[in-house]
Amino acid sequence: MKVLIVYASSEGQTRKIARKIMDRIADSGQAVELLPVSEAKGTDFSRFDRMIVAAPIHAGHYSRALSDFLSHEVENLSNVPMLFLSVSLAAAGHDAEDWRGLDQILDDFTAATGWQPSRVEQIAGAYxxxxxxxxxxxxxxxxxxxxxxxxxxxxxKEYTDWAALEALVDEWLARAD
Ligand SMILES: Cc1cc2nc3c(=O)[nH]c(=O)nc-3n(C[C@H](O)[C@H](O)[C@H](O)COP(=O)(O)O)c2cc1C
Known part of the structure; x- marks a missing residue:
C-alpha cells in the first residue's frame, strides 16, 4: 500500500500531526509520501492507494490554498479513499455549539469545493x-x-491526543475501503 499525506498548516501543529502519521505508516512498513498543499497540485494521484488530507481551521475556515487545491483536483481525487483530518481548538472541547460549528464549516467547504472525503475526523490542535x-x-x-x-x-499547549490519532490511522488503514 502507498499512502499520500497532504497538509496545510499556519502555526505548525498540523504539520506535526502529518509528520507523526507519516512516521507511523513508514514504521508499519508501508510506503508514504508527505506533501504541503502548496506543492500538491498536479500530483499523479493514481500512484496512491490511500490519501490523508490534514488541515487546520482559522477564523472559521480552512485555508484558501487548500480549497484551491481541492477544487482544482477534485476530479482526479474521486477514486482514492480519503481521510480528512480537520484540526481545530473547537475539537479540544465538548461544547455542542462548537461541534455544530465544525460540522457547518465542513459542509460549507465540501459544498464550495465539490470534494467529498470518504471519512472525516475532527482532531484537537494546539494553542x-x-x-x-x-x-x-x-x-x-x-x-x-x-x-x-x-x-x-x-x-x-498541545491538545492533540497522539495515541488516539495513531489508533485512528491504524484502524483506517486496516479497513478494506
Ligand atoms: C488566528 C487564529 C484563528 C483560529 N480560529 C479558529 C476557529 O475559528 N475555530 C477553531 O476551532 N480553532 C481556531 N483556531 C485554532 C487552530 O485551529 C489551532 O491552533 C490549530 O492547531 C492550528 O493548526 P496549525 O498550527 O497547523 O496552523 C485559530 C487559531 C488562530 C491562531
Missing part, C-alpha cells in the same frame, strides 16, 4: 502563543481563557 503576532495573541488568549480556564495563557 501556540509563541507563534502568534500581537493581534492573534489577543484573540486567542480570549478564546482559550473561555475554553480552558486552567490554562496558562502565556504557554504553548
Amino acid at each position: 501556540k502563543p509563541s507563534e502568534y503576532d500581537v493581534f492573534r495573541r489577543y484573540i486567542m488568549r480570549r478564546i482559550l481563557a473561555a475554553k480552558d480556564p486552567d490554562a496558562d495563557l502565556d504557554a504553548d
Whole structure:
C-alpha cells in the first residue's frame, strides 16, 4: 500500500500531526509520501492507494490554498479513499455549539469545493502563543481563557491526543475501503 499525506498548516501543529502519521505508516512498513498543499497540485494521484488530507481551521475556515487545491483536483481525487483530518481548538472541547460549528464549516467547504472525503475526523490542535503576532495573541488568549480556564495563557499547549490519532490511522488503514 502507498499512502499520500497532504497538509496545510499556519502555526505548525498540523504539520506535526502529518509528520507523526507519516512516521507511523513508514514504521508499519508501508510506503508514504508527505506533501504541503502548496506543492500538491498536479500530483499523479493514481500512484496512491490511500490519501490523508490534514488541515487546520482559522477564523472559521480552512485555508484558501487548500480549497484551491481541492477544487482544482477534485476530479482526479474521486477514486482514492480519503481521510480528512480537520484540526481545530473547537475539537479540544465538548461544547455542542462548537461541534455544530465544525460540522457547518465542513459542509460549507465540501459544498464550495465539490470534494467529498470518504471519512472525516475532527482532531484537537494546539494553542501556540509563541507563534502568534500581537493581534492573534489577543484573540486567542480570549478564546482559550473561555475554553480552558486552567490554562496558562502565556504557554504553548498541545491538545492533540497522539495515541488516539495513531489508533485512528491504524484502524483506517486496516479497513478494506
Ligand atoms: C488566528 C487564529 C484563528 C483560529 N480560529 C479558529 C476557529 O475559528 N475555530 C477553531 O476551532 N480553532 C481556531 N483556531 C485554532 C487552530 O485551529 C489551532 O491552533 C490549530 O492547531 C492550528 O493548526 P496549525 O498550527 O497547523 O496552523 C485559530 C487559531 C488562530 C491562531
